[in-house]
Amino acid sequence: MVRKKLVLTFPPERVDKPITYHLVKDFDLVINILRAEIHEEEVGRMVLDVEGDEERINQGIAYLKSQDVKVQEAARDITLDEANCVDCGACTAVCLPKALRLNNETWKLEFDKEKCIFCELCVKSCPLGVIEIKF
Amino acid sequence: MLKTYQEINEKIKKGQVVVVTAEEIIDLVAEKGTQWVAREIDVVTTATFGPMCSTGAFINFGHADPPIKMAKVWLNDVPAYTGIAAVDAYIGATELSETQGLSYGGAHVIEDLIMGKSVKLKAVAYGTDCYPRKDIETHITKDDINQAYLYNPRNSYQNYCVAVNSSDRTIFTYMGTLLPKIGNATYSSAGQLSPLLNDPYYRTIGIGTRIFLAGAIGYVAWEGTQHNPVQERAPHGIPMSSAGTLALIGDLKQMSTNYIRAANFYRYGTTIYVGVGIPIPILDEEMVEFVKVSDAEIYTTIIDYGVPRRSRPMLGKVSYGELRSGEITIKGKNVPTAPLSSYAKAREIANVLKSLIREGKFLLQEPIERLSLERTFKPLEISREGI
Numbered sequence: 338m339v340r341k342k343l344v345l346t347f348p349p350e351r352v353d354k355p356i357t358y359h360l361v362k363d364f365d366l367v368i369n370i371l372r373a374e375i376h377e378e379e380v381g382r383m384v385l386d387v388e389g390d391e392e393r394i395n396q397g398i399a400y401l402k403s404q405d406v407k408v409q410e411a412a413r414d415i416t417l418d419e420a421n422c423v424d425c426g427a428c429t430a431v432c433l434p435k436a437l438r439l440n441n442e443t444w445k446l447e448f449d450k451e452k453c454i455f456c457e458l459c460v461k462s463c464p465l466g467v468i469e470i471k472f
Numbered sequence: 473m474l475k476t477y478q479e480i481n482e483k484i485k486k487g488q489v490v491v492v493t494a495e496e497i498i499d500l501v502a503e504k505g506t507q508w509v510a511r512e513i514d515v516v517t518t519a520t521f522g523p524m525c526s527t528g529a530f531i532n533f534g535h536a537d538p539p540i541k542m543a544k545v546w547l548n549d550v551p552a553y554t555g556i557a558a559v560d561a562y563i564g565a566t567e568l569s570e571t572q573g574l575s576y577g578g579a580h581v582i583e584d585l586i587m588g589k590s591v592k593l594k595a596v597a598y599g600t601d602c603y604p605r606k607d608i609e610t611h612i613t614k615d616d617i618n619q620a621y622l623y624n625p626r627n628s629y630q631n632y633c634v635a636v637n638s639s640d641r642t643i644f645t646y647m648g649t650l651l652p653k654i655g656n657a658t659y660s661s662a663g664q665l666s667p668l669l670n671d672p673y674y675r676t677i678g679i680g681t682r683i684f685l686a687g688a689i690g691y692v693a694w695e696g697t698q699h700n701p702v703q704e705r706a707p708h709g710i711p712m713s714s715a716g717t718l719a720l721i722g723d724l725k726q727m728s729t730n731y732i733r734a735a736n737f738y739r740y741g742t743t744i745y746v747g748v749g750i751p752i753p754i755l756d757e758e759m760v761e762f763v764k765v766s767d768a769e770i771y772t773t774i775i776d777y778g779v780p781r782r783s784r785p786m787l788g789k790v791s792y793g794e795l796r797s798g799e800i801t802i803k804g805k806n807v808p809t810a811p812l813s814s815y816a817k818a819r820e821i822a823n824v825l826k827s828l829i830r831e832g833k834f835l836l837q838e839p840i841e842r843l844s845l846e847r848t849f850k851p852l853e854i855s856r857e858g859i
């Protein structure tokens with residue numbers, strides 16, 4: 338049994354329900370939807386925790402790909418070294434779900450991990466290198 | 473004139489000076505009026521903390537025995553310029569390491585020195601009768617070397633543009649990561665707190681002005697490179713895009729990494745965040761009119777970095793008030809905004825400078841000479857030799 342965190346990106350016309358249903362039903366996977374960001378007429382993103390037999394997980398991923406869903410293995414965690422952050426805000430430029438944002442009174446950075454979809458764009462965008470991926 | 477520099481300095485020495493930040497002054501003027509503020513407030517502190525590539529340090533290493541006239545020098549494998557006297561060198565923030573590439577540069581060497589870390593010094597020479605040594609490798613810290621001072625040819629830009637990217641791919645620039653199809657917009661100014669936006673015609677900020685530079689006392693040394701005072705201005709005098717600049721100098725040994733930090737823009741290279749604080753004396757009502765400006769009244773220009781040319785298309789004007797709201801409208805589309813310079817740090821520096829002045833530890837210096845209001849910023853044309 339292994340556990341993986343996957344980020345799925347799927348075209349707007351895809352309905353998410355049957356996809357996850359197939360993962361459970363056809364591949365015996367235990368899945369937990371961590372986040373789902375689906376906007377009308379835009380690409381959807383979903384972060385899943387998947388548990389199951391490694392072979393079966395790989396088959397599940399192959400199935401998703403056959404359905405035009407882009408699958409990426411996500412970082413286990415995104416961490417912010419607050420002590421070394423200078424609150425510049427450069428990372429907020431790429432964080433579309435607004436997990437990283439500047440408080441508009443203190444102008445200090447706030448990180449709401451609940452909103453993070455593990456796109457990892459902020460890691461490269463922080464000029465101080467204080468955002469890291471932990472696997 | 474209502475007050476002189478001398479009178480303000482006397483008040484500072486007696487502990488009677490009244491100082492507020494460029495942010496606090498806005499509401500104060502709105503509440504009490506220009507006349508009252510001109511009479512009661514002596515100094516307004518301004519500040520900025522943003523990436524400033526045009527930063528570097530002069531260092532004198534001292535002489536080894538036998539002595540060397542350094543011809544090439546490296547600090548932690550980052551080349552420094554030594555085409556001056558035997559053991560003098562200049563390390564620039566954007567110079568990259570020959571072993572670590574884009575991730576370590578002159579900015580990091582400067583940061584390491586300020587932190588008191590040991591830095592590897594390597595130099596080679598051709599050897600002369602008076603300087604026979606041909607190479608040297610040793611370690612230095614800021615305490616071992618002689619002079620070490622920052623000399624930044626261009627800091628504290630008076631306003632800067634907003635960057636967007638209309639192309640189809642993400643681009644990585646010194647204005648941060650710009651998402652395709654105008655997916656975001658970045659800006660880099662402390663706006664209402666920024667020094668030169670509070671003294672648009674350089675009345676009090678000029679050559680010789682004493683400043684707070686990265687935790688140390690520093691000075692305005694000269695007009696900055698690319699100083700461009702003839703930029704289009706709004707009726708209150710504030711330029712609508714990048715205009716005036718300052719060359720700054722200050723003692724590296726007194727600096728603190730709380731106010732200066734090495735940085736690395738992905739696929740661009742290294743640069744350095746520099747914290748600058750500048751006091752503005754409230755000499756008369758005209759100065760109050762200058763320092764009272766708020767983000768809502770300061771405009772800047774949106775530039776399309778998706779076009780990789782010198783003259784990039786302008787996509788309109790926007791105020792810092794709008795930029796700070798987190799979203800602006802470009803071509804009918806809502807675009808999220810993000811700053812690159814830290815407003816929280818700028819605010820912190822403005823407050824630190826306020827305390828220093830109140831405690832009598834920082835006196836104002838009247839400029840010895842004013843910055844040019846006429847200089848134009850010339851492009852570099854590519855010409856064929858002899859024509």
Ligand code: SF4
Binds near residue numbers: 415
């Ligand atoms: S990985 Fe970074 S940029 Fe992406 S959603 Fe999470 S915090 Fe935001």
Ligand code: SF4
Binds near residue numbers: 424428463465
């Ligand atoms: S880009 Fe880095 S230093 Fe700047 S606010 Fe984000 S985490 Fe902090």
